[in-house]
Amino acid sequence: xxxxxxxxxxxxxxxxxxxxxxxxxxxxxxxxxxxxxxxxxxxxxxxxxxxxxxxxxxxxxxxxxxxxxxxxxxxxxxxxxxxxxxxxxxxxxxxxxxxxxxxxxxxxxxxxxxxxxxxxxxxxxxxxxxxxxxxxxxxxxxxxxxxxxxxxxxxxxxxxxxxxxxxxxxxxxxxxxxxxxxxxxxxxxxxxxxxxxxxxxxxxxxxxxxxxxxxxxxxxxxxxxxxxxxxxxxxxxxxxxxxxxxxxxxxxxxxxxxxxxxxxxxxxxxxxxxxxxxxxxxxxxxxxxxxxxxxxxxxxxxxxxxxxxxxxxxxxxxxxxxxxxxxxxxxxxxxxxxxxxxxxxxxxxxxxxxxxxxxxxxxxxxxxxxxxxxxxxxxxxxxxxxxxxxxxxxxxxxxxxxxxxxxxx
Amino acid sequence: xxxxxxxxxxxxxxxxxxxxxxxxxxxxxxxxxxxxxxxxxxxxxxxxxxxxxxxxxxxxxxxxxxxxxxxxxxxxxxxxxxxxxxxxxxxxxxxxxxxxxxxxxxxxxxxxxxxxxxxxxxxxxxxxxxxxxxxxxxxxxxxxxxxxxxxxxxxxxxxxxxxxxxxxxxxxxxxxxxxxxxxxxxxxxxxxxxxxxxxxxxxxxxxxxxxxxxxxxxx
Numbered sequence: 001x002x003x004x005x006x007x008x009x010x011x012x013x014x015x016x017x018x019x020x021x022x023x024x025x026x027x028x029x030x031x032x033x034x035x036x037x038x039x040x041x042x043x044x045x046x047x048x049x050x051x052x053x054x055x056x057x058x059x060x061x062x063x064x065x066x067x068x069x070x071x072x073x074x075x076x077x078x079x080x081x082x083x084x085x086x087x088x089x090x091x092x093x094x095x096x097x098x099x100x101x102x103x104x105x106x107x108x109x110x111x112x113x114x115x116x117x118x119x120x121x122x123x124x125x126x127x128x129x130x131x132x133x134x135x136x137x138x139x140x141x142x143x144x145x146x147x148x149x150x151x152x153x154x155x156x157x158x159x160x161x162x163x164x165x166x167x168x169x170x171x172x173x174x175x176x177x178x179x180x181x182x183x184x185x186x187x188x189x190x191x192x193x194x195x196x197x198x199x200x201x202x203x204x205x206x207x208x209x210x211x212x213x214x215x216x217x218x219x220x221x222x223x224x225x226x227x228x229x230x231x232x233x234x235x236x237x238x239x240x241x242x243x244x245x246x247x248x249x250x251x252x253x254x255x256x257x258x259x260x261x262x263x264x265x266x267x268x269x270x271x272x273x274x275x276x277x278x279x280x281x282x283x284x285x286x287x288x289x290x291x292x293x294x295x296x297x298x299x300x301x302x303x304x305x306x307x308x309x310x311x312x313x314x315x316x317x318x319x320x321x322x323x324x325x326x327x328x329x330x331x332x333x334x335x336x337x338x339x340x341x342x343x344x345x346x347x348x349x350x351x352x353x354x355x356x357x358x359x360x361x362x363x364x365x366x367x368x369x370x371x372x373x374x375x376x377x378x379x380x381x382x383x384x385x386x387x388x389x390x391x392x393x394x395x396x397x398x399x400x401x402x403x404x405x406x407x408x409x
Numbered sequence: 410x411x412x413x414x415x416x417x418x419x420x421x422x423x424x425x426x427x428x429x430x431x432x433x434x435x436x437x438x439x440x441x442x443x444x445x446x447x448x449x450x451x452x453x454x455x456x457x458x459x460x461x462x463x464x465x466x467x468x469x470x471x472x473x474x475x476x477x478x479x480x481x482x483x484x485x486x487x488x489x490x491x492x493x494x495x496x497x498x499x500x501x502x503x504x505x506x507x508x509x510x511x512x513x514x515x516x517x518x519x520x521x522x523x524x525x526x527x528x529x530x531x532x533x534x535x536x537x538x539x540x541x542x543x544x545x546x547x548x549x550x551x552x553x554x555x556x557x558x559x560x561x562x563x564x565x566x567x568x569x570x571x572x573x574x575x576x577x578x579x580x581x582x583x584x585x586x587x588x589x590x591x592x593x594x595x596x597x598x599x600x601x602x603x604x605x606x607x608x609x610x611x612x613x614x615x616x617x618x619x620x621x622x623x624x625x626x627x628x
Contacts, residue, residue: 191427346469
């Protein structure tokens, strides 16, 4: 079977304590006309990656609301995933060397999945390019199909997008993480933000003692300002640029830098970038380069909570949920104005945006000089996340979409 | 205690943001967009954004002003756009007309600046609204108070702010019913004067409840 089993339900009452009864009542009201009506989510992986992480949290919530939502994963061989990886990069604007075989492999795999997936739910949500051609299996019963694109399509490779667009245009609706990522399409395009779960280990409240132990474990001084960037060691996250910004700040403030990311041991490029970062740090004691285990939600949570300022100095970014994670913890954030970050950071209201190493350093210095402004940005950021980027809001958007699509027919 | 003949019916509302096909990188393109975008887009970037950013009580009033400030770096224009108060408008057409006048005057006075490229483009979006009955009605002040306590932010915003456009009156659902259902004109006026720009939705709701409680104590 392709259906993904979800382990545990999350009582809605636990969210009510964080968000208020009114918000939860509203979820129940929206769910009421959808009870008993089937919803099917389809993506290409059950583990790893942001989509799987979100669906893992979304389905138990949907179950709490008595929604009939299932999650199926398409299957494919190495050749298919090789092709979709190159499509993914090409859609992000990377060079792509056309090979007609790629399109054949893509279509053949989608065709095989057409035969094994039910595709008969009233509301079909297809995630990302890999299963986009499943629209070929649309039943004549007039069910509703929507395509959720999690990637940045602002500068796609023309050939790959032209190929995909033929399928996407046949859906009833599409969803993107930022208006910038959308394309001109003949179907409605909606803004759907990724989301964090406030009750997940990465975001839930922590005992201050645990946070202190984490700092002690990594030999980070809790008494001096801590600047943190949590990101895998990837050039697009510009960890070297973060060190250079830190060095400018360090001339004015006795602070520390934490660069924490997943282990680079099984990622050749990650290992290379990590080496560059270590070279740039040059053994400086106040620069803590932490290779975290692949799954270390509590460690990430503790480091974010211990930070004075959280940095996200990406050169390109899909959405950058680490920003929402930091804002949820009421941390002041200095981040690059790229991808979905400006949606989360409303400049001077929920954080500060920068466009260069020098700009990043200046905004950090400004916040270290004005802790009261930093605290206000953190408070506002928390409210912004609560209003827009929590898993409960995501489910609400889905339910609103289902109701809107059903009414449109 | 007064009992209204026509009950107040509470609704819940949910919004989706629909991404339009228009965007602007310069002030001239921005003005063109303001002229050409849908009414739903003007509503989204002024009324609706006030709901989704309600916790910002300093310096944020609408998306247009925020873009002029943060991306186009036109502080003087941003101030003028921020000064437009949605509560002064009974129609989107009138609001659009004033937005176009302010930006148009700026472009005429600053032809060179109007062609400069902003840091980020402005994307014109729309709100798609789905409403459902909340399952609560009120005929008395007590029932009314109870309903307001239980509303979500979106529902409170729907009745308190976006209702002005629906009613085409300089009032809101709550004040309209207090005046016409319960005959409490003074209370209705006080509720209508709560400043949504300097309050969050939570603090505005707390003020509505305080005003109701004061009225109940009088009775």
